[in-house]
Amino acid sequence: MSDTFTLRFAAAISATALAALAVLAAQAGRANAQEFDCRRAGMASERTICRSDVLGALDEKMSGLYAELKQSYGRRSERDQLKRYQRQFLAARNDCGRDTECIKGAYLDQIGVLQAQIERNNRLSER
Template sequence: MRHFLTTTGITGLLFGAALMAAPSTASAASFDCDSGKLAADEKVICDTRSLNDADVKMVTTFDILTSLLAMGNRGKLQEEQSVWLKKRQACGEDVECIRGAYAERLKQLDEAYKGLSRPL
């Protein structure tokens, strides 16, 4: 039997669920927007709805993918996430740079999902 959930389908489903579960106050999924200690990129993400939504989608996809991976691959995915986070932080207040960083990371996570071993 072929796997009928495409990557777009799974991330879309996850994103929809995350948005429905998200609190009504301004809060990104991976950090607290009400914190007084936000980095420049985090401030922009909190102030830009599309970037906030991208953060919710990315962290939800990352968390679910992490739970599906074997222990050794989890560490690799977490290391990649740390590298990506530094890249996003280097964007500072540049909205397009941050938007591109999220697009790149979501593509990487989608590829990781496609590469998962599935039972026949």
């Protein structure tokens, strides 16, 4: 084999390995960002979310908004109320079972509510 062929072959293998690592890193990042561990998903709704990139992305978005809002609340009573509301959302989402459109709708509703509350809090803090 020539040195040129060997270098091209090594470069091709390196590019393929890097692409595979990027895919694995993205999947690991998504699994860690989930509200729950997909390896231990027990509810039908959780398993459905783990199998769907769209639902997984919605779960990540909602989880981020929830964390942001929870952190912004100074009073324990506000955080407790947010936790109760989140538990209601989770119950409604879990009632969807494997119905992807139902789960998607639950997430979109919750994301809208959380975003609206964050925007409201931001307006109040600007005063």
